[in-house]
Amino acid sequence: MNDANDTDTVDIGRDQVAKILSVFKARKKKADEPEAQVQIEIGDNYVTVSDVSGIPGIDGESLVLPRLTSAENYPDIARLIARARSREPRPVSGIYVSAGYLADFRPAARVYGQPLFLESRASIDQLLVSCGESFLGLLPTVPVGKNASADLAAWSDGWDARLPHPSAEPRVDLATGTGVHT
Numbered sequence: 001m002n003d004a005n006d007t008d009t010v011d012i013g014r015d016q017v018a019k020i021l022s023v024f025k026a027r028k029k030k031a032d033e034p035e036a037q038v039q040i041e042i043g044d045n046y047v048t049v050s051d052v053s054g055i056p057g058i059d060g061e062s063l064v065l066p067r068l069t070s071a072e073n074y075p076d077i078a079r080l081i082a083r084a085r086s087r088e089p090r091p092v093s094g095i096y097v098s099a100g101y102l103a104d105f106r107p108a109a110r111v112y113g114q115p116l117f118l119e120s121r122a123s124i125d126q127l128l129v130s131c132g133e134s135f136l137g138l139l140p141t142v143p144v145g146k147n148a149s150a151d152l153a154a155w156s157d158g159w160d161a162r163l164p165h166p167s168a169e170p171r172v173d174l175a176t177g178t179g180v181h182t
Helices: 014-023 077-086 099-103 106-112 148-162
Strands: 038-042 046-051 062-066 117-120 126-131 135-140
Touching: 014 046, 014 062, 014 106, 077 126, 077 135, 099 135, 106 126, 106 135
Parallel strands: none
Antiparallel strands: 038 046, 046 062, 117 126, 126 135
């Protein structure tokens, strides 16, 4: 469980996350192994990530990365997430997101061993993404063009035309794997 008073924040870039995950690989925990833990030390111009649990292959080693200056390179992410969380949840029937941005959240699900939970909140153009109790993020939505509703309706009609009717007999007998003939 995280300490609510632990408020140290450091911005790290996408390339730095990839480097950390390549060095400190998430492994399935075996019954006889301790839980993998890293220690993060934040200096004025560096961030050091160190193994403190004896991860096989990197036992006790450290990775030192340059610290990015938040004011110059990133918005105040913690504030943006706090503002998003303060908004009322809003139901949506469909929303566009970038597959590339969505894929950026995959390492969190792998590392934390939890599914991603996406929420839409009132008056924001991002989805709030959480993964267990240790990860929060924002996923930008993709603006749609003027013809989006018409395109969606046409695509939906196309899918309906190509898919069997929901009440149709199965085309394959799941018990035997053979085709069903009438």
